Each structure stands twice: as C-alpha cells, then as structure tokens.
Amino acid sequence: MPLKRQFPTLETFSMSSMTDVIFLLLIFFMVTSTLIVPSAIDVNLPQSGERSTDKPSTEVYLDSLKNIYLVEDRNDSTGVLSIAHRISLDSLGMRLTAIQAVDSLRPVALYADERVPYGDVVEVLDMAARSNLRLVLATKARSITPQ
Numbered sequence: 001m002p003l004k005r006q007f008p009t010l011e012t013f014s015m016s017s018m019t020d021v022i023f024l025l026l027i028f029f030m031v032t033s034t035l036i037v038p039s040a041i042d043v044n045l046p047q048s049g050e051r052s053t054d055k056p057s058t059e060v061y062l063d064s065l066k067n068i069y070l071v072e073d074r075n076d077s078t079g080v081l082s083i084a085h086r087i088s089l090d091s092l093g094m095r096l097t098a099i100q101a102v103d104s105l106r107p108v109a110l111y112a113d114e115r116v117p118y119g120d121v122v123e124v125l126d127m128a129a130r131s132n133l134r135l136v137l138a139t140k141a142r143s144i145t146p147q
Contacts, residue, residue, distance in 0.1 A: 056109035056136055058099055059084070060092065060128075064113040066120060068092055072099065092124070096131040107134045 061069040061084060069084040070092060087095065099106060108128055112121045121137075128135040 056107040058106055058108045060108060060110050060124060062110065062112040062116050062120065062124060064115045066116065068124070070095055089123070089127075093127050093131070096128055096133055100131045100133050104132055105134075107136050109136045109138050111138045 057074045059071040059074060061067075061071075063069070068087050068089060070087045071084045072095065096108070099108070110121070110124055110128075112124070125135055125137075
C-alpha cells in the first residue's frame with residue numbers, strides 16, 4: 001500500500017536563505033575590514049624616492065601637534081590588534097630601551113609629519129640611537145612626473 005504525501009514536492013529551489021547568508025557574510029567582512037587600518041593618526045609624511053626593505057614591527061608616530069604615539073608590536077603573533085598609545089618623550093625613551101632589551105635587531109619606524117620641526121625628529125632619532133635600535137624614517141613615495 002503506497003503512502004500518500006501530505007505536501008506536494010516543489011521542483012523549484014528557493015534562494016531566500018542563500019541571500020540571507022550572503023548578506024550576513026557581507027556585513028561580517030565590512031565590519032572586520034575596518035579593523036585592518038594601519039593607524040588612525042593623521043601624519044602627513046614627506047616624500048622620498050628611496051625605499052627600505054626593513055619591515056619594522058615597532059612604530060613611533062610624531063604628528064603635527066608634536067604628540068608622540070607608540071605601537072610596540074604591529075606584527076603580534078597572538079592576533080591581538082595593536083593600538084597606538086599616546087606617550088611622553090621620557091616614556092618613549094624607557095619603552096625603546098625595553099624593546100632593545102627584548103630584541104636588539106628589531107627596526108623601529110618613525111612616522112613624522114612633514115610640519116614637525118627638524119629638531120624634534122632628530123631628538124627621537126637620537127633617543128633610538130642611544131637605545132641601540134635601528135630607526136627607519138618613513139616617507140611616502142614621490143610621484144614621478146613625466147618630463
């Protein structure tokens with residue numbers, strides 16, 4: 001005795017659940033992509049034609065208002081998002097000394113705004129040199145103009 005089906009089988013495929021999944025994935029990637037911003041500190045870098053192969057994981061930012069920010073380990077293996085913390089000049093010297101004690105070969109990048117006086121940039125460079133750290137001065141690429 002054959003059993004009767006209570007509901008007829010549909011020969012079409014409903015895409016409504018698939019679109020819900022796609023929208024959720026879209027929202028997820030939009031939210032997580034905002035976490036990848038290198039820094040939210042507005043620093044107008046000077047231009048240069050030279051490039052360095054060093055990939056520094058420690059970053060020092062010096063903005064146009066002479067505020068100093070430090071990111072101690074951008075490439076943290078724990079996956080924790082590195083945040084730039086505002087720091088005083090004296091504290092920067094102590095932190096650079098502590099970084100040198102952990103890894104003396106680690107290069108440090110200095111992102112200094114082009115409006116910062118030259119003396120302030122040299123002071124941070126000197127502080128890193130006293131801590132025996134290699135400091136890389138970050139610049140933006142010079143635009144090539146056709147002649």
